[in-house]
Amino acid sequence: MFSRTVKFVRRISWPIVTAAVLLALLATLATLQYRWLGDVSEAERERMRTSLRARASDFAESFDAELTRTYVAFHVDADRLDADAAGAIADAFARWQASTSAPAIVKAIYLFDGAGDGPGHTQRLDAEHRTLVASERPANLRTASPGTEVFEAIDARVPALVVPAPRVTRIQDGHRFTIITDPSAISRAIVIVLDRDALRTQLVEPLVARYFGDARSSEYVVSIVRRDDPAEIVFASGGNAPGAPGAPAVVDARSADVTTGLFDVRLNELNRLAAPGPGRGAAALHERMAITIVRRANGVDAKRILMAAGDSQGAWQLRARYRSGSLDAIVARSRRRNLAIGLGVLGLLGASFVLVIVSAQRQQRLARQQMEFVAAVSHELRTPLAVIRSAGENLADGVVEDGEQVKRYGALIRAEGRRLTDMVERVMQFAGIASGARAQPRAPVDIRALVADVVTATGADARERGITVNMRQHGAVPPVVGDADALRSAVENIVGNAVKYSPGGSVVDVSVGSENGRARIRVVDRGLGIDAADLPHVVKPFYRGRRAVDAQIRGTGIGLSVVRSVVDDHGGELLIASRPGEGTTVDVLLDVAH
C-alpha cells in the first residue's frame, strides 16, 4: 500500500507568451518610430526654417544694397555744392541713373537748407534743365528737416533718403589741411523722395521673384510692412497691389516663419562700395571727401548706431511663410502622415499576427476534436466487437452448450452486428455530409409514419433501460418534400439522444403536429440536460457537452451535427432548449408541401 501524490503544474502557454512578447515588441517599435519621427521632423523644420531665413536675408541685403548705392550716389562734394548746387546734384542724379537698374524709384530730389519751411529753404531739382526751383517743403517731409537735431538717413513714412551735406571749414596749417564739419552752422541735406509704387514694381517684385520664385508658383508667401506701422502694407506676394480686391492675405506676425528687417543703409554695403574694384556707383566713391550717415535705431531707446551686417533692423519688415501653411503646420502634417503610415503598417502586422494565432488555435482545436472523434468512434466500434468476440470465444470453448443459451448468444451477436452496421452507417453519413455529397432526390415524406417507425425501432433499446417512449400526434400533418433517409437518420439521432441521456424509468415524449403551415417534430426528455455554455456548440461536429462527458455516456459528437445538416438542407429550423438536470426539448420545424 502506498499513496501517490500527483502534482498538477499549470502548463505555460507558449503561444500566449510569444504573442505577448511580439505585441510588446510592436508597441516598442511604435514608440521608437513616434520618437524618431519627432526628431526627423525637428530636423526638417530646422532645415526649412534655415532655407527660408537665408532667402529672406539675401532678399533684404539685395534690397538694402540698392538703397545704399542710391544713398551714396547723392553724396556731393561740399565745395561743389557751394559753387553750383544744381549742377552738382543733377550730375549725381545722372550718374546714379546710369548705374541703377531701377531708375524710376526716385520721384523727386530736394535740397533742404536750414530749418525753415519757406521757399527760401527748400529747392527742388529740375533735372531736365539742371536747375533748382524754389518750392514749398512737402508737408510729409517736415519732420525730416535738417535742423539742430540730428536727422535720420531713412524716412520710412515718405519714404525718402536724407543725405546730409554739411558745410565744412578748411583750416590751412602749413602743408596740412584740416577739414572740420561745422555742427553749429545750419545744416543742409539732399532729400531723395522715393516712389513707393516704383519701389514695389522695380525693386521689390523682381527681388521677390529672384529669391522666392515666381509669384504664382512660389511655395512661399511674402509680405512687407512698415515696422513703425505694421498695418501699412508695402507689398504682399501674389502680384496684386496691396489693398486691391483679391489681394492675397498678408502674413501676420504670428504666422510668419521668418521675419527680417530691410530698408536701411547698411555698413557692410558701404564697405563693399568703398573697396576699389568694379561695381556700380563705386567708381566715384573714393574721390569723395566724406560720407556722412546719420541713423537712429528704430528701437525705443533711440541710440545712435550704425547698422551692421545681419542686423535685422530696418524701416520695413519682411515676413515670409510657406504657402501651404506655417512651417510648424507643414512639419506636423508630414509627421502625422509618416506616423499614420508607420502605425498602419505596424497595425497590419499586428492584425495578421493575431489572425495567424487565431487560425493556428482553430487548427489545433479542430485536430483535437478529430482525435477525440477517432477515439470515440473506435471505442464505439470496439465495444460491439468485444461482445461478439467474447460470445464467439464462449461458444467455441464450449462455455455455453444448452440450446436456450446458444439462442441467446445468437441473438446477441446479431444485435451487436446491427449496432456495428449502424455505427458505420452514421460515420459514413457524417463523412458524406462533411464532404458535401448531394442527398437523395426529394419526394413527399409522411412525417408521422417516419417518426412512428423510428420510435418503434428505438423501442427495444429503450425498454432494456426501462425508458418509455411515448408518441403523440396533434392534428393532421401534411407531407414534407425531402430526402426520407436523411430525415429518418435525423429523427433517429434526436430520439436516440433522448433515450441515451435519460435515466432509467423516465419517459421520452415524441410528438408530431403542424404549426403555421410547418410540420413540427418535438422530442422531450427528462435526462441530463445541456449546460447553457455548451448549448450553442452542441451542433458542431465532434462537440460533446461537459455533462455527457462527465456522465461517461458514450458518443461521438456527430449526432446533432448530422441533424443540423439535414434540417438546414431541408430549409427547416432546429430549436434546442434545455435545463441542466431537468431535461432537453428538441424541435424540428419543416416546411410542408403545397
Add this chain to the structure above:
Amino acid sequence: MMPKLLLVEDEAGLRLTLSDRLASEGYAVETASDGQSGFERAARGGYDLVVLDVMLPRMNGFDVCRELRRSICPHASSSCCGISSNIAARRCRATSC
C-alpha cells in the same frame, strides 16, 4: 468454497458473456450494471474480487476503486481489477493504492 466475484459492466452483452466465462472457470459471479450500484454492493463486502469496467455510467471504474479502497482498504480482503478497451495503462497505475 467457490471464490465470490463481482462484475461491474454496463454493456449487457459483455455482462452476459463475461459472467458465463467466469462462472465456467469456477467463480460465483454476481453482476452490477453501473458504477454506483456496483460500489454499493461491493462496499457491503463479501467479495474476493471486484472486476470493474472503467467507463461506467453514474460513477466510473477509477472512482469506484478509489472509494472502495478508502472505505475498506485497511482490512481489505478483496482486490480490484480494471478492464477497459482504451484507457492508458499509466492512468490505471496512478489510481492504485
